[in-house]
Amino acid sequence: xxxxxxxxxxxxxxxxxxxxxxxxxxxxxxxxxxxxxxxxxxxxxxxxxxxxxxxxxxxxxxxxxxxxxxxxxxxxxxxxxxxxxxxxxxxxxxxxxxxxxxxxxxxxxxxxxxxxxxxxxxxxxxxxxxxxxxxxxxxxxxxxxxxxxxxxxxxxxxxxxxxxxxxxxxxxxxxxxxxxxxxxxxxxxxxxxxxxxxxxxx
Numbered sequence: 246x247x248x249x250x251x252x253x254x255x256x257x258x259x260x261x262x263x264x265x266x267x268x269x270x271x272x273x274x275x276x277x278x279x280x281x282x283x284x285x286x287x288x289x290x291x292x293x294x295x296x297x298x299x300x301x302x303x304x305x306x307x308x309x310x311x312x313x314x315x316x317x318x319x320x321x322x323x324x325x326x327x328x329x330x331x332x333x334x335x336x337x338x339x340x341x342x343x344x345x346x347x348x349x350x351x352x353x354x355x356x357x358x359x360x361x362x363x364x365x366x367x368x369x370x371x372x373x374x375x376x377x378x379x380x381x382x383x384x385x386x387x388x389x390x391x392x393x394x395x396x397x398x399x400x401x402x403x404x405x406x407x408x409x410x411x412x413x414x415x416x417x418x419x420x421x422x423x424x425x426x427x428x429x430x431x432x433x434x435x436x437x438x439x440x441x442x443x444x445x446x447x
Contacts (some may be wrong), residue, residue, distance in 0.1 A: 247444045248274075248355045250370075252362035253377030254409050256387035257403055258422035258429060262377050263358045265433040272352055274343045276336060276359040283335035284309050293331045298324070319405070333365070354444055361414045364407050371416035373443055375436060377428040378409055383423060417443075 251266070251273070253259045263273045272284065283290040286308045294314070306415045318324040347355050357371050357403055368374050379387075388402055389395075413419055418436045422429050 246344065246353055246355060248344055248357050248371055249440055249444065250362045250367065250374040250375070251356050251358045252360060252374065252412060253420075254379065254384055254406055254412065255360070256384045256391060257377040258420075259358060259360065259377045260373040261426070261429060262375075262420060262422075262433050263429050264354065266356050266437060269434065269437050271354055271356050271437065272347050273338060273356045273358050274347075276340070276357065276361075278330055278337040279336045279343070282339055283332050285390070290331060290335050294328065297326075297327055297331065354441060363411045363412045368415045373440055374415060375418045375420060375440065376416035377420045377422055378413060379422045381409070 251259060253262075267273050282288075284294055285291065286306075291303075291309055294309065298314060298317055302309045302310055302317065304336060305376060306402070314328070318328050344357075346356060349407070356375075359371075362368060362371065362374065385396070385400060418439060420429070420431075420432050420436055
């Protein structure tokens with residue numbers, strides 16, 4: 246079984262692309278979902294996060310308060326590194342479990358959707374890599390509409406990520422998401438066919 250990577254900048258349209266891949270019969274494993282599972286209520290991961298950052302990152306019902314944790318780690322490289330050291334190994338383990346399960350079901354090709362694929366040095370492990378790209382001004386507009394953030398907050402989110410040029414440089418395929426939905430879906434279909442062809446030839 247081959248696993249290829251899907252990534253891109255914030256508000257670039259990764260989720261829409263991933264959903265289309267699923268419609269095309271390619272299962273998608275979402276790293277963000279695995280990251281939530283890694284710190285689910287009652288988990289060892291959540292206990293470690295609370296020990297590292299304090300009980301105030303937990304909500305009254307014992308779940309992770311993501312807003313409180315985000316406020317603690319956003320813009321603080323040391324705090325973010327401490328959080329990643331707790332979460333990332335657990336995500337990797339859960340991903341391997343998910344891949345193994347899909348292999349047992351008979352799938353030959355799987356997509357791993359990872360927002361920080363390039364930042365975390367995973368590109369060579371999940372070739373070919375597909376990057377979904379959008380212009381910064383497009384990202385800012387989508388973030389503001391989607392999350393209700395101010396212009397300054399949206400700009401801070403975009404600026405906190407690796408420059409899109411560096412993600413594109415690591416890509417095998419780039420999907421530019423600047424047009425309407427039909428245009429995006431047509432481009433996903435084209436890239437999916439190319440990924441299938443390359444994986445068959447490898």
